[in-house]
Amino acid sequence: xxxxxxxxxxxxxxxxxxxxxxxxxxxxxxxxxxxxxxxxxxxxxxxxxxxxxxxxxxxxxxxxxxxxxxxxxxxxxxxxxxxxxxxxxxxxxxxxxxxxxxxxxxxxxxxxxxxxxxxxxxxxxxxxxxxxxxxxxxxxxxxxxxxxxxxxxxxxxxxxxxxxxxxxxxxxxxxxxxxxxxxxxxxxxxxxx
Amino acid sequence: xxxxxxxxxxxxxxxxxxxxxxxxxxxxxxxxxxxxxxxxxxxxxxxxxxxxxxxxxxxxxxxxxxxxxxxxxxxxxxxxxxxxxxxxxxxxxxxxxxxxxxxxxxxxxxxxxxxxxxxxxxxxxxxxxxxxxxxxxxxxxxxxxxxxxxxxxxxxxxxxxxxxxxxxxxxxxxxxxxxxxxxxxxxxxxxxxxxxxxxxxxxxxxxxxxxxxxxxxxxxxxxxxxxxxxxxxxxxxxxxxxxxxxxxxxxxxxxxxxxxxxxxxxxxxxxxxxxxxxxxxxxxxxxxxxxxxxxxxxxxxxxxxxxxxxxxxxxxxxxxxxxxxxxxxxxxxxxxxxxxxxxxxxxxxxxxxxxxxxxxxxxxxxxxxxxxxxxxxxxxxxxxxxxxxxxxxxxxxxxxxxxxxxxxxxxxxxxxxxxxxxxxxxxxxxxxxxxxxxxxxxxxxxxxxxxxxxxxxxxxxxxxxxxxxxxxxxxxxxxxxxxxxxxxxxxxxxxxxxxxxxxxxxxxxxxxxxxxxxxxxxxxxxxxxxxxxxxxxxxxxxxxxxxxxxxxxxxxxxxxxxxxxxxxxxxxxxxxxxxxxxxxxxxxxxxxxxxxxxxxxxxxxxxxxxxxxxxxxxxxxxxxxxxxxxxxxxxxxxxxxxxxxxxxxxxxxxxxxxxxxxxxxxxxxxxxxxxxxxxxxxxxxxxxxxxxxxxxxxxxxxxxxxxxxxxxxxxxxxxxxxxxxxxxxxxxxxxxxxxxxxxxxxxxxxxxx
Numbered sequence: 001x002x003x004x005x006x007x008x009x010x011x012x013x014x015x016x017x018x019x020x021x022x023x024x025x026x027x028x029x030x031x032x033x034x035x036x037x038x039x040x041x042x043x044x045x046x047x048x049x050x051x052x053x054x055x056x057x058x059x060x061x062x063x064x065x066x067x068x069x070x071x072x073x074x075x076x077x078x079x080x081x082x083x084x085x086x087x088x089x090x091x092x093x094x095x096x097x098x099x100x101x102x103x104x105x106x107x108x109x110x111x112x113x114x115x116x117x118x119x120x121x122x123x124x125x126x127x128x129x130x131x132x133x134x135x136x137x138x139x140x141x142x143x144x145x146x147x148x149x150x151x152x153x154x155x156x157x158x159x160x161x162x163x164x165x166x167x168x169x170x171x172x173x174x175x176x177x178x179x180x181x182x183x184x185x186x187x188x189x190x191x192x193x
Numbered sequence: 194x195x196x197x198x199x200x201x202x203x204x205x206x207x208x209x210x211x212x213x214x215x216x217x218x219x220x221x222x223x224x225x226x227x228x229x230x231x232x233x234x235x236x237x238x239x240x241x242x243x244x245x246x247x248x249x250x251x252x253x254x255x256x257x258x259x260x261x262x263x264x265x266x267x268x269x270x271x272x273x274x275x276x277x278x279x280x281x282x283x284x285x286x287x288x289x290x291x292x293x294x295x296x297x298x299x300x301x302x303x304x305x306x307x308x309x310x311x312x313x314x315x316x317x318x319x320x321x322x323x324x325x326x327x328x329x330x331x332x333x334x335x336x337x338x339x340x341x342x343x344x345x346x347x348x349x350x351x352x353x354x355x356x357x358x359x360x361x362x363x364x365x366x367x368x369x370x371x372x373x374x375x376x377x378x379x380x381x382x383x384x385x386x387x388x389x390x391x392x393x394x395x396x397x398x399x400x401x402x403x404x405x406x407x408x409x410x411x412x413x414x415x416x417x418x419x420x421x422x423x424x425x426x427x428x429x430x431x432x433x434x435x436x437x438x439x440x441x442x443x444x445x446x447x448x449x450x451x452x453x454x455x456x457x458x459x460x461x462x463x464x465x466x467x468x469x470x471x472x473x474x475x476x477x478x479x480x481x482x483x484x485x486x487x488x489x490x491x492x493x494x495x496x497x498x499x500x501x502x503x504x505x506x507x508x509x510x511x512x513x514x515x516x517x518x519x520x521x522x523x524x525x526x527x528x529x530x531x532x533x534x535x536x537x538x539x540x541x542x543x544x545x546x547x548x549x550x551x552x553x554x555x556x557x558x559x560x561x562x563x564x565x566x567x568x569x570x571x572x573x574x575x576x577x578x579x580x581x582x583x584x585x586x587x588x589x590x591x592x593x594x595x596x597x598x599x600x601x602x603x604x605x606x607x608x609x610x611x612x613x614x615x616x617x618x619x620x621x622x623x624x625x626x627x628x629x630x631x632x633x634x635x636x637x638x639x640x641x642x643x644x645x646x647x648x649x650x651x652x653x654x655x656x657x658x659x660x661x662x663x664x665x666x667x668x669x670x671x672x673x674x675x676x677x678x679x680x681x682x683x684x685x686x687x688x689x690x691x692x693x694x695x696x697x698x699x700x701x702x703x704x705x706x707x708x709x710x711x712x713x714x715x716x717x718x719x720x721x722x723x724x725x726x727x728x729x730x731x732x733x734x735x736x737x738x739x740x741x742x743x744x745x746x747x748x749x750x751x752x753x754x755x756x757x758x759x760x761x762x763x764x765x766x767x768x769x770x771x772x773x774x775x776x777x778x779x780x781x782x783x784x785x786x787x788x789x790x791x792x793x794x795x796x797x798x799x800x801x802x803x804x805x806x807x808x809x810x811x812x813x814x815x816x817x818x819x820x821x822x823x824x825x826x827x828x829x830x831x832x833x834x835x836x837x838x839x840x841x842x843x844x845x846x847x848x849x850x851x852x853x854x855x856x857x858x859x860x861x862x863x864x865x866x867x868x869x870x871x872x873x874x875x876x877x878x879x880x881x882x883x884x885x886x887x888x889x890x891x892x893x894x895x896x897x898x899x900x901x902x903x904x905x906x907x908x909x910x911x912x913x914x915x916x917x918x919x920x921x922x923x924x925x926x927x928x929x930x931x932x933x934x935x936x937x938x939x940x941x942x943x944x945x946x
Contacts, residue, residue, distance in 0.1 A: 004196040005309075026799035033258040040266055042283070043251065045312050045327070045643070046797055049571040049657050051624020052578065054313040059327055061267065061281060064312065070578065081329075083196045128309055131197040131204060169301060169581055171308065 001142040003088040006095035009075040011122035028058040076103040089146040120181030126173035135172040194329040201335040209341035221334040238275030245287040245350030252282035259800030283327040287350040291382040292360035293321035293597035297584040304580035317573040321597040358382035360402040361410040362596040362604040366558040370404030371422035376523035378402040393474040395485035413724040417487040440491030443687035446924040448488040451496040463516040468507040483898030535562020536611025549628040567630035573601030582623040641683025648683035650700025650711040654796030671752040692728040693719040695761040705783040711737040711795040739780040823860030847914030850926040857933040899932035
């Protein structure tokens with residue numbers, strides 16, 4: 001099974017409170033202005049007006065970045081659109097690192113006033129392609145070794161629990177919760193060491 | 194872009210209609226040929242457009258980032274999918290939904306596509322289509338195959354073709370319709386799709402079906418072909434038929450459709466549409482896109498001559514068994530039944546929110562015990578998850594069907610009244626239970642500068658802002674105001690249908706204090722009812738940031754000054770445009786304190802509006818060029834023309850409109866030829882030589898259209914004006930002046946101070 005179009009969402013602190021996404025709009029525009037990312041950034045799509053929706057999206061050529069509010073669970077999402085070479089594990093890893101780096105930018109940008117902080121213990125990973133990765137037990141089984149290897153590295157052997165999206169209509173998706181809390185820097189360090 | 198693209202064909206083998214599957218194979222092959230450089234740009238552009246794969250803003254690979262125009266660094270910049278359109282730039286996929294009819298499985302497919310190929314959002318348009326944005330051209334065959342597997346085609350969703358056949362979303366359940374138009378709209382849609390006689394149009398062709406003449410639901414008057422159900426008694430028997438209207442259309446200059454025939458029986462519907470198509474294909478303008486819609490042909494020929502030509506064409510059509518077959522099939526096959534038995538709703542049931550929803554979002558059906566529930570979507574947007582939830586709802590409460598509406602909402606029909614509390618609960622749980630359908634908070638907007646290449650101002654940004662403000666105070670709004678319609682277009686092309694709103698707005702730009710400032714033209718006096726019974730006229734252009742105050746003042750004034758329950762349209766007519774302009778005058782000016790730069794930005798967009806125009810210089814703040822003065826004078830003349838028109842002084846209105854165009858043209862000419870005289874011939878001749886022949890005045894997308902308005906007005910200046918011709922001239926003069934402002938803003942005119 002080839003896993004492409006990996007999505008990684010890092011859940012935010014205070015996610016049960018109403019989060020004002022407005023400050024993201026000028027910040028995203030400024031990031032397009034500076035183009036200081038590895039990927040080509042194109043545009044900003046603002047969907048604050050829809051309920052539990054994709055929030056504000058920084059549209060890119062290779063990937064979209066957003067503070068996504070799907071399921072009323074705000075999080076920094078990396079949505080890989082372009083195909084990637086390498087193994088499944090490489091692709092899971094690439095998306096995870098990209099999401100962590102994006103989150104680091106959100107956390108450190110003074111204009112965002114520390115409003116968008118990783119909650120330290122919840123990550124959602126999904127595959128945005130129903131044909132490559134239908135949401136069924138076979139996909140779950142196929143992804144398991146690569147996922148386990150990634151999470152082992154990411155959490156430096158720490159404990160975690162998995163909970164899978166059940167509805168076959170939805171994308172293959174797994175929520176990962178750790179018992180310890182981690183900072184973005186710690187996770188980046190773990191995954192790049 | 195999707196790795197799974199090559200796999201969908203095999204996966205869906207046998208699940209797609211055979212002919213459609215073949216068409217999609219061909220389209221995919223054309224994409225490959227284009228990538229190999231074996232297809233010419235223009236040809237490929239029309240090919241993809243006819244499959245609904247449209248361009249999107251910035252697809253020329255350039256974007257103004259707030260400080261400069263940025264070249265977007267796509268790796269394959271040499272590869273294009275049309276003239277000046279980069280291959281890798283994301284595009285918009287339009288999906289035709291005939292009559293707006295969808296079933297649960299189709300909703301689920303749309304959800305999957307929005308999630309996998311777009312940005313998680315499906316957008317409902319003012320013509321009952323669905324649009325997905327940010328779609329890569331190489332993904333479109335997969336998108337289309339997945340749609341084909343649930344019997345949806347995107348064929349002819351764009352391009353010079355028969356667009357989505359729209360129909361009243363209440364057809365079959367409406368209390369006062371003549372009869373259910375659904376089967377006839379389906380038959381016409383099927384018949385015209387890909388028909389050889391519809392392949393040679395110079396422009397698009399939009400049909401629409403309405404079940405009655407009094408409501409707005411299908412807007413027959415603003416369509417190329419508007420069909421309004423009618424019945425008549427012949428030999429004691431009630432017969433069905435259609436009042437046929439032709440040549441309506443909005444766009445830059447709106448035209449009311451003309452009555453072609455008050456009663457056409459169903460068996461004549463398809464051959465008549467075919468004959469109209471043939472006349473349009475044969476005689477419609479082909480080279481000049483700006484005059485290529487059917488409305489211009491009908492206008493130029495006159496309805497009598499057009500009718501004569503169509504009827505001649507009808508006589509020589511080869512008989513086609515599908516004319517009656519499709520109608521019969523559709524009549525027999527289309528049935529709609531409720532899932533649940535008819536019910537009752539106890540009055541005062543449920544929460545306050547539920548009661549408010551009942552008041553605005555529920556419409557009685559002619560079938561006792563059933564209602565239509567409207568799902569209000571903010572600016573037509575719905576998420577993938579909401580689409581799936583909607584699929585669940587329609588499975589639970591109806592026989593799995595739902596329809597899109599021209600107000601960018603969904604209508605759930607055949608809901609048993611006793612199910613309403615549960616239905617609302619289910620919708621509310623996923624954010625689809627908001628009240629306010631069809632009211633002032635249900636603001637309609639086209640995509641505008643968010644994603645449309647033609648957008649001038651942010652229609653969605655303004656719509657969102659107005660919506661938020663109006664929702665906030667919706668409980669305090671006077672009853673008279675609650676049912677007003679607000680419609681916003683990002684430019685003069687009217688995709689937001691601003692002409693038929695009580696309060697219409699369309700995007701324009703103006704130069705103020707040396708800066709380009711996003712504005713909206715305020716359009717008042719339109720009528721939504723009676724199938725878009727009349728069109729509003731522009732009153733004044735106001736900076737975007739002042740539009741909420743425009744809405745406040747106009748609605749407050751209406752509440753205070755309304756007489757005997759008069760409509761907003763009648764109120765505006767009574768107080769007159771001069772009074773309205775006076776009321777809004779101060780809002781047209783820039784703020785005295787210009788340190789607050791937000792005034793120079795558009796709603797929802799922090800970039801300074803077209804900073805490229807800063808060449809005039811920050812110090813130029815208080816310096817007004819004579820070009821600006823003269824353009825302002827042209828606007829005054831145009832306003833005089835509108836007021837005269839309102840007072841039925843047709844000749845005076847026509848002359849003033851013409852003079853306003855001359856004044857604007859003279860403003861531009863004078864900047865290069867200071868001694869230009871007031872002689873109209875000299876002004877027009879110099880304008881033509883300097884700005885038209887050189888194409889300097891040309892709009893990126895409209896070409897020389899606006900200049901041609903001036904030439905036509907000049908040619909006809911000695912002829913007598915009629916009410917119809919002046920109505921059009923006023924619109925054309927407005928557009929010419931807008932184009933002159935734009936040209937001046939592009940700093941192409943030396944600043945003659």
